[in-house]
Amino acid sequence: DAGVIQSPRHEVTEMGQEVTLRCKPISGHNSLFWYRQTMMRGLELLIYFNNNVPIDDSGMPEDRFSAKMPNASFSTLKIQPSEPRDSAVYFCASSGTGAGYEQYFGPGTRLTVT
């Protein structure tokens, strides 16, 4: 099993540009999570999908952030327009049946907005 796959691993962009982060969960997992990690705020849950449906997006910082899960094997997190304060490591995680089961994290995307 390849685990959770994220791309790109590193992204450097200029303020105002659109950024799209991608995630492929572990096959068979039906829950997907997007997290953001910064030195100041630690690891924060942004959004949670179950069976491709967004269940809780209360952690999404503002309207500039959006996430989609068009099918069970793919999800995107988009930031438009990006700002320097969005610089962080973004992790995708997936888990098995329902919620409350252990989550498996991808390697993360390190985003730098200049």
Next chain:
Amino acid sequence: DAKTTQPTSMDCAEGRAANLPCNHSTISGNEYVYWYRQIHSQGPQYIIHGLKNNETNEMASLIITEDRKSSTLILPHATLRDTAVYYCIIITSGTYKYIFGTGTRLKVLA
């Protein structure tokens, strides 16, 4: 979810057991104790979880006190590769929201 308190940092000699404590005095009856670790620049990695009984797997052991107000993660023979930040998280059964605190930064010394 119950809050947790962990020491900020700990050192452990290579080959010795690393005992990482976690206080969760407000834990409820249907809340699980989960442990994750994050090695530098990697995503968090699941280690072990338990409800009230002690648990053991190939990575670690989890000892939960009888009153469930605290727990200890034990790495029986720490290696340099175990150097990481260890997070103790309390999860309500059937929920998904992990609240990662600051964790314990474990440094295994050669």
